[in-house]
Amino acid sequence: MIVFRYLSREVLVTMSAVSAVLLVIIMSGRFIKYLAQAASGALDPGVLFMIMGFRLPGFMQLILPLGLFLGILLAYGRLYLESEMTVLAATGMSQQRLLWMTLAPATLVALVVTWLSLGLAPQGAAQVAMIVNQQDAMTEFDTLVPGRFQALRDGSRITYTETLSEDRAQLGGVFISEKRLSRDGKKDQGISVLVAEKGRQEVKPDGTRYLILENGYRYDGNPGEANYRAIKYDIYGAVLPKPEIAQEVTDREAIPTRDLIGNDTLRSRAELQWRLSLPLLVFIVTLIAVPLSKANPRQGRFLKLLPAILLYMAYLTVLIAARGALERGKIPIALGLWWVHALFLGVGVLLLYWEHLRLSVASRRDAKEVARG
Numbered sequence: 001m002i003v004f005r006y007l008s009r010e011v012l013v014t015m016s017a018v019s020a021v022l023l024v025i026i027m028s029g030r031f032i033k034y035l036a037q038a039a040s041g042a043l044d045p046g047v048l049f050m051i052m053g054f055r056l057p058g059f060m061q062l063i064l065p066l067g068l069f070l071g072i073l074l075a076y077g078r079l080y081l082e083s084e085m086t087v088l089a090a091t092g093m094s095q096q097r098l099l100w101m102t103l104a105p106a107t108l109v110a111l112v113v114t115w116l117s118l119g120l121a122p123q124g125a126a127q128v129a130m131i132v133n134q135q136d137a138m139t140e141f142d143t144l145v146p147g148r149f150q151a152l153r154d155g156s157r158i159t160y161t162e163t164l165s166e167d168r169a170q171l172g173g174v175f176i177s178e179k180r181l182s183r184d185g186k187k188d189q190g191i192s193v194l195v196a197e198k199g200r201q202e203v204k205p206d207g208t209r210y211l212i213l214e215n216g217y218r219y220d221g222n223p224g225e226a227n228y229r230a231i232k233y234d235i236y237g238a239v240l241p242k243p244e245i246a247q248e249v250t251d252r253e254a255i256p257t258r259d260l261i262g263n264d265t266l267r268s269r270a271e272l273q274w275r276l277s278l279p280l281l282v283f284i285v286t287l288i289a290v291p292l293s294k295a296n297p298r299q300g301r302f303l304k305l306l307p308a309i310l311l312y313m314a315y316l317t318v319l320i321a322a323r324g325a326l327e328r329g330k331i332p333i334a335l336g337l338w339w340v341h342a343l344f345l346g347v348g349v350l351l352l353y354w355e356h357l358r359l360s361v362a363s364r365r366d367a368k369e370v371a372r373g
Contacts (some may be wrong), residue, residue: 003088007098008105010079015064015071015109022063027052030059047131054127057120058253061113061278068109069285069312072102073305076293085294095352099290103283110282117275118257125254144168161199171199174213190221190228194236201240209240266333270326273337277319280341285312287348291355315344 031052037043043051076098079085085093144150146164162173176194196216203209213236221228252271260272292308319340325331 003093004101004104007075007101010075011068011071011102011105012108014075015067015105018070018074019060019063019067022067023059026059026063027056030055051128051131054124054131057116057124061116061121064109064113064116065278065281065285066312068106068282069289069308070305072286072289073293073308076290077295077304080293080295095291095294095355099287099352102286102290106282106286110279113282114279117278121275122254122256125251126256129251129254144171169201171196173197174199174216191219193219195219196236211238211240212236213238266329267327269333269336270323273326274319274323277337277341281315281319284341284344284348285315288312288315288344288351291348291351311347315340318343 031048034043034048034051038045038048076085079088088098144159144161144164146161149158149160157179158175158177160173160175161171164171174194174196178192178194179190194213194216195218196213198215199211199213201209202212214234216233216236218231218233218236219229220231252267255268255271257272257275260268260275263269263272288311289308292304292311295304319337322331322337322340326333326336
């Protein structure tokens with residue numbers, strides 16, 4: 001029991017440290033992406049941390065299996081290099097017994113991954129989808145930041161306001177630049193620029209919004225060309241596009257697991273098998289990691305780390321590719337993703353008994369040579 005607690009503590013502590021580092025790296029990259037969207041006006045800066053919080057379960061369901069895999073490699077690799085595993089082997093600790101002890105913390109991790117995969121991650125994805133829909137429903141007035149040029153409509157419009165009232169209805173020092181395209185959307189007809197001393201937003205009872213600009217100019221076309229024109233106006237009005245809010249969440253990651261059960265569509269079945277595959281992934285990578293963690297003091301603890309990571313990435317890559325093929329109907333639904341797990345389960349069993357097989361083959365070869373001599 002003492003040995004079991006010691007090994008479990010080493011694995012879980014190392015896994016926690018590795019998972020924390022991986023989480024910081026992944027969330028930093030994703031936060032930079034959302035920050036760029038907020039800077040361009042596509043997202044409200046106030047919802048960035050809310051989005052990251054809801055995305056956390058989705059990150060963790062993929063990080064924890066990798067963290068456990070690397071935690072076993074690093075923890076047991078250190079024990080091998082410091083000869084602690086040699087002492088345990090002298091007391092009867094075999095690879096198989098070490099695997100059974102390791103499956104206990106792996107089961108704990110698998111339960112957490114199951115909770116994340118089947119419950120929290122879909123709920124978080126649904127909340128993110130709702131926030132994104134709400135952001136898409138926001139008008140330019142809701143995302144404008146005074147004193148900053150903001151690209152809207154995929155960069156086709158640049159909007160700037162020097163001042164903005166607290167109710168976001170009154171603007172001062174307005175500049176709007178927009179590309180003008182032909183009706184078919186293929187021919188570039190130049191740039192339309194609006195400059196105004198001030199502007200305001202008006203909302204009609206039917207919900208239609210208007211931008212009213214006062215005391216300004218409108219420039220159409222490209223400077224230097226014959227069709228270029230400049231128009232001075234006292235009042236200029238334009239209808240703001242009415243935002244459309246998606247009524248249903250269509251992202252497969254946001255569909256509740258209970259709605260996937262019994263759904264006969266290929267997409268739903270593939271998503272359900274994917275969510276069930278993540279807890280199963282934990283046990284199989286544990287089987288693979290235990291024999292790969294065995295290190296020779298002369299080789300160093302990091303010699304097998306790179307091949308092990310490549311093997312893990314191959315497992316995850318094949319699993320993702322199989323999910324895509326399953327969605328397209330190229331793989332029978334009965335076969336699903338289970339053949340991938342069976343394949344790498346066989347790899348893990350082979351690695352676990354590889355030393356015994358090698359010694360068995362070597363002993364048979366030596367016996368044949370002795371018989372011949």
